[in-house]
Amino acid sequence: MPTLYHSPMSRSSGIVTLIDELGADVEIREVTIPRQDGTGGPDPANPHPEKKVPFLVDGDETVRERGAIVLYLTDKYPEAGLGPIEGEPGRGAYLSWLFYYQGVMEPVFILHWAGLSHPAITASIRDMDTMLARLNDALEKGPYLLGEQYSAADLLCSSPFQWFSDLLPDNPKIRDWVARCADRPAVKRTLERDAAVLQPG
Structure with missing residues (x-):
């Protein structure tokens, strides 16, 4: 099962929304990140090389950057119709x-x-x-x-x-x-x- 590393109210929140929209079977693991108000901090449990979110782990595959994760997930779960797959119009x-x-x-x-x-x-x-x-x-x-x-x-x-x-x-x-x-x-x-x-x- 793919795993998304997520911190609430951050860039990864949109990927959590996408997983919901896709109805995808993805585990969401919450980690801490440094925040602009000085709270939080790098989480040793986060496998992202810079301790950022979102970060997707799918077996041996890892995906970072929101656009890349969006593409990876909409291609992996095409039945939701949230992104044209290869060969489709658009x-x-x-x-x-x-x-x-x-x-x-x-x-x-x-x-x-x-x-x-x-x-x-x-x-x-x-x-x-x-x-x-x-x-x-x-x-x-x-x-x-x-x-x-x-x-x-x-x-x-x-x-x-x-x-x-x-x-x-x-x-x-x-x-x-x-x-x-x-x-x-x-x-x-x-x-x-x-x-x-x-x-x-």
């Missing part, structure tokens, strides 16, 4: 969004949050305006990134806006998309479980 767009999240969206959010900007960053990684324009372009064609059907790309790419709601643009298409993604029962269940774990005793 596979190229699906892969593009997973890699766009990892290579563009998350760095842009972090740089914006940190107040860092430089022409070299914009030229290579892009900026918030460009990233939001790409999201808007996709959502012009349907309520979700791949059109009419929700996919794990929506789960992944909408998640930063749920953490940084102040960065939501004044764009009805993007705001409505984020709200639709956040309103899914699996998202709510993960938030409830995470909050219960973190609630003092």
